Amino acid sequence: MSEAVIEKVDNDGVVRLTINRPQALNALNSQVLTALEKELTELEAHPNLRAVLITGAGEKSFVAGADITEMREKTPEEARAFAGQALRTIKRLEALPVPVVALVNGFCLGGGCELALACDWAVASDNAIFGQPEVLLGVIPGFGGTQRLPRRVGPAMALDLCATGRKIDATEALRIGLVNRVMPQAELEAYADELTKQLMGNGPRAVRGAKQAIHDGMDQDLDSALALETSLFALCFASEEQTEGMSAFVEKRKPNF
Ligand code: CAA
Numbered sequence: 001m002s003e004a005v006i007e008k009v010d011n012d013g014v015v016r017l018t019i020n021r022p023q024a025l026n027a028l029n030s031q032v033l034t035a036l037e038k039e040l041t042e043l044e045a046h047p048n049l050r051a052v053l054i055t056g057a058g059e060k061s062f063v064a065g066a067d068i069t070e071m072r073e074k075t076p077e078e079a080r081a082f083a084g085q086a087l088r089t090i091k092r093l094e095a096l097p098v099p100v101v102a103l104v105n106g107f108c109l110g111g112g113c114e115l116a117l118a119c120d121w122a123v124a125s126d127n128a129i130f131g132q133p134e135v136l137l138g139v140i141p142g143f144g145g146t147q148r149l150p151r152r153v154g155p156a157m158a159l160d161l162c163a164t165g166r167k168i169d170a171t172e173a174l175r176i177g178l179v180n181r182v183m184p185q186a187e188l189e190a191y192a193d194e195l196t197k198q199l200m201g202n203g204p205r206a207v208r209g210a211k212q213a214i215h216d217g218m219d220q221d222l223d224s225a226l227a228l229e230t231s232l233f234a235l236c237f238a239s240e241e242q243t244e245g246m247s248a249f250v251e252k253r254k255p256n257f
Contacts, residue, residue, distance in 0.1 A: 004035065005021055005035045007020050013046070016052075017052065019056050021057070025064035027064050028115070029066075032067075034085075036089050051196070052098060053101050054115070054119060056105055062102070063108065087143060091144075093115075095215075098211065099211060104123065105188055106127060109130070110131075116130075117144065122179040122180065124170045124174070128169070128173065128179075132162045134165065135165045146158070203245055204241075
């Protein structure tokens with residue numbers, strides 16, 4: 001039997017997805033996107049989802065882009081359908097109600113960078129390389145890069161990257177805000193374990209509420225977004241989590257969420 005193109009490990013609701021096509025540096029083809037859609041359908045129905053970590057198989061690449069071999073012969077209509085599938089899938093990943101974190105373990109190019117941009121945050125190994133090199137292939141980013149990249153790093157830097165196709169290292173990615181942290185590749189696992197521990201120690205409803213407030217608020221004007229925050233903040237006080245969290249503080253013990 002052939003190996004799954006997406007591997008999933010569920011650790012008490014912290015789900016690790018690994019894109020597993022190392023022979024093509026984990027490039028995103030229709031098979032990977034379809035497998036990812038299937039995983040998302042399961043994650044959306046997960047009764048106890050706490051976080052999602054996404055990474056690439058092997059030590060060389062997170063995702064080296066959309067699959068060029070598959071795209072090469074596409075007509076405009078077929079390209080539209082391919083991009084449509086990717087955009088839909090990436091949007092569903094972004095819309096999961098829990099933190100989605102990219103563990104960028106190497107090349108993070110084109111569609112790979114666009115996948116990482118749809119995650120709530122990204123951490124990178126110090127050998128990671130980022131870029132939107134589509135112009136070198138005669139095309140533009142098609143999996144959301146022209147929209148999510150400027151929202152994360154600003155329009156000037158986004159066009160710098162998209163128009164030149166230049167690749168940047170992890171240090172520059174950190175400097176421009178594309179990733180939150182950089183560490184030696186050997187430490188990515190420890191980071192993932194530590195993050196899992198931190199998230200498992202926090203109130204799950206509160207973590208979801210923080211994501212919802214930030215995500216939904218970003219698309220609104222400030223007053224509406226602040227009103228959203230107030231509603232979500234108030235809602236916390238209808239939960240056992242708030243009672244337990246604040247009681248634990250006062251009683252000088254660890255909360256048990
Ligand atoms: N699609 C398909 N196959 C890919 C791929 C991709 N995006 N990236 C790498 N591969 C394949 C290579 O063809 C090669 O396969 P073979 O062994 O069968 O020849 C294998 O992965 C290993 O790659 P290299 O031998 O090239 O490895 P390298 O270390 O010499 O170079 C690299 C690594 C710089 C990442 C180089 O592979 C590369 O430039 N890849 C393409 C990166 C790219 O242009 N990405 C953007 C794609 S377009 C896109 O994503 C559009 C969009 O927005 C939707």
